[in-house]
Every structure is written in C-alpha cells, then in structure tokens.
Amino acid sequence: MPELNGEDEPDPIGGGPRRRGRTIPPGVAVRSGRETLSAELALTIFRQMVRTRALEERSIKMSKSGEAYFWIGGPGEEATNVCLGLQVHKGQGPAYDYLHLHYRNAGVMLGMGMSMLDHVRQLGMRRTDPHSMGRNFVGHYCIPKWNVVPVTSVIEVQFAMAPGTALVQKRFGGEGITIVVGGEAGTAEGDFDSCLNWTTRPGNELPVLMLVTNNRFGISTDLRTVHVDRPVADRAVPYGIRAETVDGNDPIAVWHGIARGMKHCRELRRPFLLETMVSRMHGHSSSSGAMRDPAEADPLALFERKLLDDGAIDADGVTALKDDAKAEADAAVVEAMAEAQPTPADVRRFTYADSEVDAVYPGDYTGLPGRR
Ligand SMILES: Cc1ncc(C[n+]2csc(CCOP(=O)(O)OP(=O)(O)O)c2C)c(N)n1
Numbered sequence: 001m002p003e004l005n006g007e008d009e010p011d012p013i014g015g016g017p018r019r020r021g022r023t024i025p026p027g028v029a030v031r032s033g034r035e036t037l038s039a040e041l042a043l044t045i046f047r048q049m050v051r052t053r054a055l056e057e058r059s060i061k062m063s064k065s066g067e068a069y070f071w072i073g074g075p076g077e078e079a080t081n082v083c084l085g086l087q088v089h090k091g092q093g094p095a096y097d098y099l100h101l102h103y104r105n106a107g108v109m110l111g112m113g114m115s116m117l118d119h120v121r122q123l124g125m126r127r128t129d130p131h132s133m134g135r136n137f138v139g140h141y142c143i144p145k146w147n148v149v150p151v152t153s154v155i156e157v158q159f160a161m162a163p164g165t166a167l168v169q170k171r172f173g174g175e176g177i178t179i180v181v182g183g184e185a186g187t188a189e190g191d192f193d194s195c196l197n198w199t200t201r202p203g204n205e206l207p208v209l210m211l212v213t214n215n216r217f218g219i220s221t222d223l224r225t226v227h228v229d230r231p232v233a234d235r236a237v238p239y240g241i242r243a244e245t246v247d248g249n250d251p252i253a254v255w256h257g258i259a260r261g262m263k264h265c266r267e268l269r270r271p272f273l274l275e276t277m278v279s280r281m282h283g284h285s286s287s288s289g290a291m292r293d294p295a296e297a298d299p300l301a302l303f304e305r306k307l308l309d310d311g312a313i314d315a316d317g318v319t320a321l322k323d324d325a326k327a328e329a330d331a332a333v334v335e336a337m338a339e340a341q342p343t344p345a346d347v348r349r350f351t352y353a354d355s356e357v358d359a360v361y362p363g364d365y366t367g368l369p370g371r372r
Pocket residue numbers: 104153154155182183184185186187213215217218219284
C-alpha cells in the first residue's frame with residue numbers, strides 16, 4: 001500500500017510537471033498552532049489543491065459555455081478533500097476503505113489518483129465517462145476498484161448506507177474503514193441519525209468515519225436560522241461518538257484531524273465524527289450563477305501565503321504549479337469533448353441488475369456491465 005495516494009499514478013500529462021516548481025530546503029516544516037507537516041507533504045497537498053481548483057474553475061466555465069449544462073462542486077473545500085483523498089487506503093473489497101461521497105468531492109478523487117479527464121467526461125456527458133456513461137450529474141463518481149460507492153443526488157442517503165459496508169468490514173476483520181461525507185444541512189435528515197444509531201449499538205460498534213463539511217448553507221438556507229449555535233459535531237454527543245470540529249480551510253489542521261479520525265476507526269473499530277468548517281466560494285451550484293463569493297475565505301490562497309512565508313516554495317514555483325494545472329484541465333476538456341456521447345439506446349442500459357426474485361419487473365433488466 002503506498003504511503004500516499006495520488007503520487008503512484010501515471011502523470012496524466014507526462015512525467016515532467018509533477019515535480020516542477022518545487023523548492024524545498026531540507027528540514028523545512030510548515031506549522032499551524034502546535035501541528036506541523038513536512039514541507040514535502042505540504043507541497044504534495046498544495047499541488048493537489050491547485051489541480052482541484054483548476055479543474056473546478058474549468059468545470060464552471062464548461063457550464064457557462066454550453067460544453068456542459070450543470071455544475072456543482074467544491075471550490076473552498078480543497079484542503080479538506082485533498083487531505084482525505086491522500087490518506088484513503090485505496091482498493092477493492094472489505095480490506096480497503098469504502099467511500100460514500102457527497103457531490104463536492106473532486107479533490108478527494110484527484111488526491112486518490114483519478115485523472116481530471118474522468119471528471120470532465122462525466123460533466124461533458126461523454127459515453128467514456130467511467131462513473132455513469134455520461135448520464136449522471138458531475139461529481140457523481142462510482143469506481144468499484146476503489147470502493148467508491150455511487151454518489152446520489154438525494155442528500156444524506158449515503159449515511160444510511162455507510163453502516164452496511166462497515167458491518168461487512170467489521171465481520172471481515174482487518175483495518176478497512178468506511179468513510180462517509182456530507183454537508184451540515186443534511187445532518188438534519190433521519191438518515192444521518194440512522195448512521196449515528198447503527199454505528200453505536202453496544203457490542204456492534206462500526207468503523208465509520210463521518211465527515212461533515214460545514215459551509216454554513218443548505219442551498220440558500222443559512223445554518224443559523226435552522227440550527228442552534230453549537231457545533232454540528234455535537235450531534236454525536238448523545239451517542240458517545242468521539243467528535244471534533246476543525247478548520248477545514250487549514251490543510252495542516254484538517255490533515256491531522258482526518259488522521260486522528262482514521263486511526264480511531266481503524267484501530268478501535270468504532271465511529272468518529274469530524275466536522276470541517278469550509279468555504280463555499282461559488283455558491284451552491286450553476287443554478288445560482290456560480291459567481292465567486294468575495295465574502296468566502298480562500299483556502300488555496302491562505303495555504304499559498306503560508307508556504308511562501310515558511311520558505312517551502314517560491315513565487316516561481318507557485319506559478320509553475322498553477323500553469324501546469326490549468327494546462328492539464330484545458331487538455332482534459334479538449335480530449336473529452338472529442339469523445340462520443342451516449343446513444344438513445346444507452347439511456348436505460350444498466351438500470352436494473354439481473355434478479356431471480358424480481359418477479360414484478362423482469363422485463364426491465366437491461367444488462368450488466370461487460371455483458372453488452
Ligand atoms: C433528500 C433531499 N432533500 C432535498 C434535496 C435538495 N437539496 C440538494 S442539495 C441541498 C442542500 C444540502 O446542503 P448541505 O447538506 O449542507 O450540503 P452542501 O450542498 O452545502 O454541501 C438540498 C436541500 C435533495 N437533493 N435531497
């Protein structure tokens with residue numbers, strides 16, 4: 001198992017740019033409060049944050065240019081998402097981590113090693129989209145070989161599903177955990193409570209890392225109008241679940257928060273709730289215009305300033321990383337848009353799996369992947 005994800009994948013645009021622009025004097029560490037990261041790790045996180053931002057900005061453009069019709073994503077969540085993606089134990093089956101994600105998690109996937117191209121293929125509705133054959137919303141990933149369970153637009157159902165994979169992992173043994181991600185507004189849904197309940201049955205506690213990304217909004221509803229002025233993480237208190245709230249815009253804080261949560265779940269086989277306070281830099285989605293909200297803090301700009309101040313990188317290094325990321329995103333869009341779209345015959349393909357017990361709708365079976 002690699003120490004970090006992302007770095008073991010072939011570079012999508014050739015070997016050169018991955019290391020370009022790095023200037024790490026030996027022994028430099030980057031600090032936030034009492035916590036530190038090595039400059040090497042901090043730059044790996046920064047590079048993936050830069051790539052994620054470039055991909056999101058190009059994605060927003062696609063939704064405005066007609067290359068795509070709808071955008072939703074995570075500008076402002078890069079620190080949280082990349083730090084999660086880099087630490088996942090990636091693989092297939094119960095020995096590895098399961099991911100039940102939200103619709104803002106491009107940074108998780110890039111951190112795990114997914115190419116920008118596979119994100120753009122879904123957004124651009126191409127038949128080559130490996131997640132949904134070009135038939136689902138952007139950010140609705142599905143990668144069986146990495147235990148990435150299909151993302152659903154119906155919010156919070158992932159919290160009702162997570163105990164299922166965790167139960168299998170607990171029975172199987174080993175250190176695989178289930179990671180479930182959702183927004184703070186969704187925690188008002190019963191599915192969230194089901195997760196708290198099912199992961200804490202005495203003698204049957206489950207290794208689920210619940211990650212709540214708190215951007216203080218559910219579409220247009222301000223959290224302060226629907227939730228008492230307490231951390232959302234307090235929802236875990238009556239269940240005796242260990243919980244923390246960290247600054248999700250600070251990669252050093254969130255890296256260590258996720259590491260503590262993962263260690264707790266892996267070793268004790270019990271749940272952990274981590275709330276990360278994040279920004280929502282372009283509103284909810286393209287439906288509200290996706291304009292940059294100047295009131296929202298930018299985690300990328302904040303981390304860049306810290307890395308420059310601490311001498312982990314210089315200005316030329318930052319420029320090179322940003323140029324490379326933008327070129328990679330642009331190239332991914334050019335490649336994806338030249339690919340075929342699904343055909344009318346594809347619309348209902350793979351909708352239902354074969355089932356001997358489905359006596360009601362046997363005619364709906366449209367074939368399993370690989371049996372076209
Ligand atoms: C069950 C359900 N109810 C309502 C919606 C409509 N809806 C889509 S996103 C959203 C807001 C979710 O807010 P939050 O959980 O904080 O996540 P965020 O979008 O802020 O990341 C709502 C209400 C939905 N998709 N599913």
